[in-house]
Amino acid sequence: xxxxxxxxxxxxxxxxxxxxxxxxxxxxxxxxxxxxxxxxxxxxxxxxxxxxxxxxxxxxxxxxxxxxxxxxxxxxxxxxxxxxxxxxxxxxxxxxxxxxxxxxxxxxxxxxxxxxxxxxxxxxxxxxxxxxxxxxxxxxxxxxxxxxxxxxxxxxxxxxxxxxxxxxxxxxxxxxxxxxxxxxxxxxxxxxxxxxxxxxxxxxxxxxxxxxxxxxxxxxxxxxxxxxxxxxxxxxxxxxxxxxxxxxxxxxxxxxxxxxxxxxxxxxxxxxxxxxxxxxxxxxxxxxxxxxxxxxxxxxxxxxxxxxxxxxxxxxxxxxxxxxxxxxxxxxxxxxxxxxxxxxxxxxxxxxxxxxxxxxxxxxxxxxxxxxxxxxxxxxxxxxxxxxxxxxxx
Amino acid sequence: xxxxxxxxxxxxxxxxxxxxxxxxxxxxxxxxxxxxxxxxxxxxxxxxxxxxxxxxxxxxxxxxxxxxxxxxxxxxxxxxxxxxxxxxxxxxxxxxxxxxxxxxxxxxxxxxxxxxxxxxxxxxxxxxxxxxxxxxxxxxxxxxxxxxxxxxxxxxxxxxxxxxxxxxxxxxxxxxxxxxxxxxxxxxxxxxxxxxxxxxxxxxxxxxxxxxxxxxxxxxxxxxxxxxxxxxxxxxxxxxxxxxxxxxxxxxxxxxxxxxxxxxxxxxxxxxxxxxxxxxxxxxxxxxxxxxxxxxxxxxxxxxxxxxxx
Numbered sequence: 051x052x053x054x055x056x057x058x059x060x061x062x063x064x065x066x067x068x069x070x071x072x073x074x075x076x077x078x079x080x081x082x083x084x085x086x087x088x089x090x091x092x093x094x095x096x097x098x099x100x101x102x103x104x105x106x107x108x109x110x111x112x113x114x115x116x117x118x119x120x121x122x123x124x125x126x127x128x129x130x131x132x133x134x135x136x137x138x139x140x141x142x143x144x145x146x147x148x149x150x151x152x153x154x155x156x157x158x159x160x161x162x163x164x165x166x167x168x169x170x171x172x173x174x175x176x177x178x179x180x181x182x183x184x185x186x187x188x189x190x191x192x193x194x195x196x197x198x199x200x201x202x203x204x205x206x207x208x209x210x211x212x213x214x215x216x217x218x219x220x221x222x223x224x225x226x227x228x229x230x231x232x233x234x235x236x237x238x239x240x241x242x243x244x245x246x247x248x249x250x251x252x253x254x255x256x257x258x259x260x261x262x263x264x265x266x267x268x269x270x271x272x273x274x275x276x277x278x279x280x281x282x283x284x285x286x287x288x289x290x291x292x293x294x295x296x297x298x299x300x301x302x303x304x305x306x307x308x309x310x311x312x313x314x315x316x317x318x319x320x321x322x323x324x325x326x327x328x329x330x331x332x333x334x335x336x337x338x339x340x341x342x343x344x345x346x347x348x349x350x351x352x353x354x355x356x357x358x359x360x361x362x363x364x365x366x367x368x369x370x371x372x373x374x375x376x377x378x379x380x381x382x383x384x385x386x387x388x389x390x391x392x393x394x395x396x397x398x399x400x401x402x403x404x405x406x407x408x409x410x411x412x413x414x415x416x417x418x419x420x421x422x423x424x425x426x427x428x429x430x431x432x433x434x435x436x437x438x439x440x441x442x443x444x
Numbered sequence: 445x446x447x448x449x450x451x452x453x454x455x456x457x458x459x460x461x462x463x464x465x466x467x468x469x470x471x472x473x474x475x476x477x478x479x480x481x482x483x484x485x486x487x488x489x490x491x492x493x494x495x496x497x498x499x500x501x502x503x504x505x506x507x508x509x510x511x512x513x514x515x516x517x518x519x520x521x522x523x524x525x526x527x528x529x530x531x532x533x534x535x536x537x538x539x540x541x542x543x544x545x546x547x548x549x550x551x552x553x554x555x556x557x558x559x560x561x562x563x564x565x566x567x568x569x570x571x572x573x574x575x576x577x578x579x580x581x582x583x584x585x586x587x588x589x590x591x592x593x594x595x596x597x598x599x600x601x602x603x604x605x606x607x608x609x610x611x612x613x614x615x616x617x618x619x620x621x622x623x624x625x626x627x628x629x630x631x632x633x634x635x636x637x638x639x640x641x642x643x644x645x646x647x648x649x650x651x652x653x654x655x656x657x658x659x660x661x662x663x664x665x666x667x668x669x670x671x672x673x674x675x676x677x678x679x680x681x682x683x684x685x686x687x688x689x690x691x692x693x694x695x696x697x698x699x700x701x702x703x704x705x706x707x708x709x710x711x712x713x714x715x716x717x718x719x720x721x722x723x724x725x726x727x728x729x730x731x732x733x734x735x736x737x738x739x740x741x742x743x744x745x746x747x748x749x750x751x752x753x754x
Binding site for chain 1: 534568
């Protein structure tokens with residue numbers, strides 16, 4: 051039977067780490083992900099886990115050592131946030147291009163400046179083109195479930211890419227909620243043994259990793275890598291279907307909440323989705339057809355599928371918890387707008403930036419945004435700005 | 445050790461295969477070939493490498509010159525990368541997934557070691573990984589076109605310390621990395637170069653590889669392009685570096701400093717400098733004082749080393 055507990059997001063992901071018990075974890079402390087290496091270190095100290103922990107001197111070395119360990123044939127994980135991931139930047143690309151199925155627990159936090167330790171998606175969104183699969187969570191349960199599914203996706207022979215399991219800093223990572231955990235044995239059976247095809251420590255064959263490739267070879271490597279990301283979409287769905295069998299919890303590329311007949315929709319990522327669901331419940335009670343599309347998988351980007359799910363909507367607000375400083379909205383807005391265009395959507399789209407540096411987004415903010423979406427449909431879009439901030443003092 | 449016979453060692457198969465694209469007269473490849481020769485036949489190894497001439501010339505897809513498993517990651521992280529490989533080995537060995545014994549040796553140039561990879565190296569050594577970090581020190585960023593590094597000797601003419609009307613080359617002295625690594629209190633640190641029949645290099649490599657725990661080898665490895673010499677002169681340059689005490693040969697074993705060679709007659713620094721185009725400007729009559737100040741620095745360091753070795 052499932053184990054009922056109360057845990058923070060960090061506790062939940064650390065518990066998943068213990069149950070998965072990877073071979074190696076290099077990590078460096080940074081708020082708000084620091085607890086993850088702390089919990090793992092305690093599990094190791096108490097004999098509950100036999101992962102080899104490397105207390106590296108920086109995040110750059112964390113990702114460098116993770117690349118070394120994974121290439122050597124060890125199932126490898128790390129954890130970080132914000133500036134820590136920014137410091138890994140160069141190595142994120144190397145991990146992906148070497149097709150190393152490392153799993154990173156990312157606790158989303160704002161990049162400086164100003165220096166701020168609170169939730170924002172600017173860290174992972176900045177790394178959206180690094181070749182990592184990105185899976186986001188709404189709450190601690192999802193963060194836990196996503197981590198358990200991660201290696202099955204990353205290590206799949208048709209994928210072979212690193213995976214980022216993202217959760218919102220503090221809101222999820224430090225917020226305590228009820229959670230259902232799987233039994234250790236179930237997790238162990240679900241994740242399975244890691245048997246890499248090629249690795250440095252294989253006594254039967256030597257391997258060279260990380261070549262210099264001239265222009266007559268490099269592009270094929272990138273194309274093959276892109277194929278891994280294309281293939282990941284189906285693998286993520288297959289793994290989710292199998293996970294549902296053991297957990298009873300259903301996952302997809304995204305979640306639709308009251309979206310089937312929605313006229314007005316919000317598209318968002320992460321913990322804010324719980325807030326928006328509350329707003330939708332209130333509005334639905336008033337007969338307003340409001341709905342939510344919660345993005346779970348941002349890489350690979352399920353643009354076509356999302357556009358299809360939004361087909362009944364007359365107006366859509368796409369919410370980004372990060373700025374891309376393009377002067378026309380954040381990354382989710384840019385990519386989903388392109389997908390809607392391709393799908394010949396006639397919906398009005400507004401691009402919202404919210405929640406930067408940990409700024410709250412309330413149920414009232416959600417209700418007001420739906421009112422704006424309704425207004426745009428009734429009165430035309432000319433009166434409203436297509437790209438705007440919510441919750442900011444102008 | 446019986447395998448120590450010069451002939452027996454030289455007859456060992458090369459673990460760096462020929463056909464790579466390094467320059468004729470390059471010290472880097474001499475360092476790699478000879479360090480890897482110190483691996484006992486039959487012993488397995490994973491070789492690491494920082495980005496640099498060596499990497500781009502010895503592992504150009506789809507060819508590799510390495511007989512052993514090999515990993516290149518980036519410029520600044522050879523220490524951290526190999527620490528990951530070594531830790532994976534511990535983890536897999538513990539689980540019975542790897543049964544063989546492996547050694548871990550990584551190579552970096554001075555740019556990737558003294559400068560951009562310094563933190564990564566320091567961290568790996570401090571954590572105590574059972575690995576050897578070999579710096580092939582040619583005293584500049586040669587791969588990108590001879591820019592100065594913190595290993596570049598004073599007054600050297602490089603592309604970012606060019607000699608000109610207002611410049612006599614690099615104004616600063618070089619960082620003493622071997623001493624800094626010794627301060628990490630690791631079990632083995634040594635400095636060497638290509639001398640005689642290479643036995644000094646062999647002995648130190650073997651000790652570094654077969655000492656449990658982290659080891660650091662600093663090998664002066666001249667670069668014909670950057671130092672401006674004719675390829676065959678490399679051995680004379682190395683000899684003069686040692687005979688002038690510009691590049692002393694020593695070991696630090698468990699914190700104890702030991703001089704490997706003391707010249708009978710310490711030669712003047714000019715004997716080392718005059719063989720290289722990068723110091724040509726020092727031989728103009730008006731620059732005599734520069735050679736004198738360089739000589740003073742060499743003397744000061746030599747005396748400091750002698751005091752440590754007492």
